[in-house]
Amino acid sequence: xxxxxxxxxxxxxxxxxxxxxxxxxxxxxxxxxxxxxxxxxxxxxxxxxxxxxxxxxxxxxxxxxxxxxxxxxxxxxxxxxxxxxxxxxxxxxxxxxxxxxxxxxxxxxxxxxxxxxxxxxxxxxxxxxxxxxxxxxxxxxxxxxxxxxxxxxxxxxxxxxxxxxxxxxxxxxxxxxxxxxxxxxxxxxxxxxxxxxxxxxxxxxxxxxxxxxxxxxxxxxxxxxxxxxxxxxxxxxxxxxxxxxxxxxxxxxxxxxxxxxxxxxxxxxxxxxxxxxxxxxxxxxxxxxxxxxxxxxxxxxxxxxxxxxxxxxxxxxxxxxxxxxxxxxxxxxxxxxxxxxxxxxxxxxxxxxxxxxxxxxxxxxxxxxxxxxxxxxxxxxxxxxxxxxxxxxxxxxxxxxxxxxxxxxxxxxxxxxxxxxxxxxxxxxxxxxxxxxxxxxxxxxxxxxxxxxxxxxxxxxxxxxxxxxxxxxxxxxxxxxxxxxxxxxxxxxxxxxxxxxxxxxxxxxxxx
Ligand code: RAM
Numbered sequence: 001x002x003x004x005x006x007x008x009x010x011x012x013x014x015x016x017x018x019x020x021x022x023x024x025x026x027x028x029x030x031x032x033x034x035x036x037x038x039x040x041x042x043x044x045x046x047x048x049x050x051x052x053x054x055x056x057x058x059x060x061x062x063x064x065x066x067x068x069x070x071x072x073x074x075x076x077x078x079x080x081x082x083x084x085x086x087x088x089x090x091x092x093x094x095x096x097x098x099x100x101x102x103x104x105x106x107x108x109x110x111x112x113x114x115x116x117x118x119x120x121x122x123x124x125x126x127x128x129x130x131x132x133x134x135x136x137x138x139x140x141x142x143x144x145x146x147x148x149x150x151x152x153x154x155x156x157x158x159x160x161x162x163x164x165x166x167x168x169x170x171x172x173x174x175x176x177x178x179x180x181x182x183x184x185x186x187x188x189x190x191x192x193x194x195x196x197x198x199x200x201x202x203x204x205x206x207x208x209x210x211x212x213x214x215x216x217x218x219x220x221x222x223x224x225x226x227x228x229x230x231x232x233x234x235x236x237x238x239x240x241x242x243x244x245x246x247x248x249x250x251x252x253x254x255x256x257x258x259x260x261x262x263x264x265x266x267x268x269x270x271x272x273x274x275x276x277x278x279x280x281x282x283x284x285x286x287x288x289x290x291x292x293x294x295x296x297x298x299x300x301x302x303x304x305x306x307x308x309x310x311x312x313x314x315x316x317x318x319x320x321x322x323x324x325x326x327x328x329x330x331x332x333x334x335x336x337x338x339x340x341x342x343x344x345x346x347x348x349x350x351x352x353x354x355x356x357x358x359x360x361x362x363x364x365x366x367x368x369x370x371x372x373x374x375x376x377x378x379x380x381x382x383x384x385x386x387x388x389x390x391x392x393x394x395x396x397x398x399x400x401x402x403x404x405x406x407x408x409x410x411x412x413x414x415x416x417x418x419x420x421x422x423x424x425x426x427x428x429x430x431x432x433x434x435x436x437x438x439x440x441x442x443x444x445x446x447x448x449x450x451x452x453x454x455x456x457x458x459x460x461x462x463x464x465x466x467x468x469x470x471x472x473x474x475x476x477x478x479x480x481x482x483x484x485x486x487x488x489x490x491x492x493x494x495x496x497x498x499x500x501x502x503x504x505x506x507x508x509x510x511x512x
Contacts, residue, residue, distance in 0.1 A: 003482070005247070005260045005322045010240040012257040018237030018288075019255055025230035026194055027161040034059055034156050036136075048074040048148030055138045057154050062090045062134040062468045062492050064190045064200035065156040069138075072122035076146035081117040083141040084149075088112035088133035090201060090491035092465060095137050097487055104485035110202045111487060115141070121149065130159065132190065132200035132492055134467065162222040164189045167500075172509045176459045184458070184500035187468040188217050191494040192224065195251055196231055199471060199490035205258075206231055207248040208265040209324060210494040212272050213435060217501040219279045228276050229285055235269060236292040243295040245269055247324070263303070264323040264337060266296040267344035274347050277354060290351050294360070297348050300341055301367075307374025309338045311390075325398055326433040327472065327482040331426055332390030335379045339402030342371055346407065372408050379403075386421055396426035398433060401440040414444035429474045429482075431458070431496035438498075442506055451508040458499050469496030 036057040043053035059065075071082065089095050089112070102108050112131050136154070143149055170181045191197045195206040196214045215228045235245045238257040247262040249255060270293035277286045302318035303310050310316045311334050312323050323340070325333045345368040352361035379387045379399070387399040400421045404414045418440060428434050434457050441450040460475050471493035474480035481489050502508050 005262060007240075007259055007261050007319070010244075010246075010257070010259045010261065013239055013241055013243075014255075015237040015239070018233045022230045022233035022237060022255070025226045025233070027224070027227060027230075029159050029161055029193065030163055032158045034063075034065070034158055036060075036154055039154075045148060048150045049140045049143075050148040051140060051142050053140045055151055056095065057136045057138075059134055059136075059156055061186065062132060062190070063156070063158040063186075064130060064132050064160065064193065064492075065158040066127060066130055067133075067136060067154070067156050068124060068126040069151055069155070070122065070124050070153040071118060072150050072152075073143075073147045074150055075148055078119075078121060078144075078147050080142070080144040081119050082121065082143050082149045084116045084118065085139040085141050086114045086116065086127070087137040087139075088131040089135040089137065090132050090468065092135065094487075094491075095135055099487050102485055102487050104481070104483040104488050106202075106483045106488055108488075112201060124153075130200070132490075159193065160189045161192045161194065161227065162189050162224055167221045170503050170509055174455075174509065174512065176455060176462060177503070177509050177512070179462045180454065180458045180499045181503055183462060183467055183469055184217065184497045184503075185221055187492050188214060188221060188494070188497040188500065190468060190492050191497070192218070192222065192227060195234065196227060196494060198248075198495070199493040201490045201492065202488060203248070203490075205248050205250055206234065207494075208235060208245065208268055208272070209247070209262070209432065211235075212268045213432065213498050213501075214494045215272055216275065216505075217497045219275070220501045220504040225276070225280050225282075228272070229280075229282070232269075232273060232276060232285065232289055236289050239292070239295075242299060243292070244299050245292065245296060261322065262324045263300055263321045264325060264340045267300060267340055269293045269296050270344050270347035270351060274350050274354070286351070286354060290355055293351060294348060297341075297344060297364075300344070304341070304371070307371045308378050309334065309341055312337065325402075326428055326430055328396075328398075328426060328429050328433075329482065330394075331396055331398060332392070332394040333398075335375075335387050335389035335399040336396070336402040338371065338375050338379065339399070339406040339408065342368060342375070342406035342408055343402065345371070372406075375403070375408060386417065394426055395421055395424050397421055397424050397428055397437060398426070401433075401436050404440040404443050405436060407443075411444065414440070415446050418444060418446070427474065427476070429472055429480055431469055431471075431473060431493070431498075435495070435498045435502075438502060442502075447506065447508065447511040450502070450506070451511040454499050454502055454508055455512065458496075461496075466491070468492035469499075471496065 037060040040056045198210040246257045247265045349364045471490040
């Protein structure tokens with residue numbers, strides 16, 4: 001099912017002052033040359049590669065990088081172009097996936113494959129695009145009966161605005177935890193380019209929901225606070241005519257708002273700003289951007305009637321809103337969205353406190369109480385003692401998690417609520433949602449369970465061969481994808497990097 005989040009009537013209203021501030025913080029990129037750690041070949045002749053021959057290079061780890069190799073011909077003079085197919089893979093299983101019949105609903109342009117016609121050899125081939133890969137598979141589609149090609153000096157230039165070796169990894173006797181930490185740090189490093197990207201394979205751009213989790217992990221690892229600051233100013237500098245922040249932005253050729261708007265993401269501007277301030281004490285940024293955070297809440301209120309947020313996609317006179325929450329297609333999001341508003345209201349209050357705005361703080365406090373009360377009336381099932389959402393009274397993990405994170409559930413009851421609903425068939429499918437599940441366990445004083453979950457879920461990806469964490473992971477369905485085909489899934493995705501944060505911030509390794 002294709003998702004249409006675009007609001008075509010949205011017009012960008014650029015804020016030049018904010019954009020300039022963001023651009024002044026453009027980071028430099030580190031470039032490191034690397035060579036394959038191993039190479040496997042299937043070829044018929046010892047002397048070069050001919051039609052149908054295959055070369056697979058393994059660079060040891062998945063990274064955002066550029067690729068180059070040297071190619072020359074052997075045999076008779078080249079009487080035809082050399083025709084090569086080059087496939088870049090983040091994981092080993094992608095090497096064998098059939099992409100020719102891809103029919104997902106997002107562009108097949110995301111598939112990391114090229115077809116090269118080379119008319120003259122010898123030549124150093126420097127691929128133009130940046131890819132995300134551990135493996136490169138080169139298939140010789142054709143030469144001619146008279147010549148073959150030699151492929152040599154393959155190398156990649158890995159790029160990031162941070163250096164992985166600057167982060168001290170946790171020391172644990174638990175080898176799996178150690179690997180989880182390492183993969184988390186690598187995942188984040190790959191996504192830290194000139195902005196925080198969601199994934200170096202796809203979509204290679206700054207999304208607000210992803211930014212929230214990247215920023216938190218960054219504070220505990222790379223501490224590149226300026227990249228967070230740059231991201232905040234970019235979002236604040238590219239709203240639509242109502243002041244709503246888009247869910248994601250494009251950086252080039254010049255900063256541009258996407259016409260995708262997600263209410264939950266927009267509301268996360270407040271937590272990102274508040275947490276940025278907590279870690280940096282940068283009062284100027286706080287003062288300049290707080291209005292933008294408050295405005296997102298005003299916009300959210302246009303979709304609230306009698307204390308309840310309306311259903312996603314329904315027009316209540318203020319247009320429609322969309323929200324993300326998780327990639328589970330059957331998830332009813334209304335209850336979780338209500339909780340996200342409550343959650344963001346708490347952060348708006350915090351911002352008011354920091355800025356000395358008692359009246360506004362009081363306003364948010366009252367709004368919170370009102371909407372919490374309304375939430376219990378609408379979504380709480382007294383008999384079953386769970387939050388339900390939608391006409392079918394769906395019991396999802398997401399609804400409970402967000403209500404707990406919104407602190408709408410008394411602390412002493414939160415753990416039992418999670419326990420009661422943990423086997424709901426409406427499962428979580430993204431590491432993004434699993435992160436919030438873990439934080440809901442922490443909010444319920446269930447440190448040991450949180451640690452076990454991190455180890456089981458992210459450890460599950462490691463056991464399945466991950467060295468960076470994936471966009472989607474559903475242990476019950478290895479082909480899980482919201483895009484109609486898992487071939488376009490990203491296997492190094494920003495929102496999956498949080499174990500490095502959870503382990504450090506909460507010392508989870510000590511609770512296993
Ligand atoms: C996907 C991206 C991104 C996420 C959005 C909601 O397209 O992968 O990470 O934030 O969805």
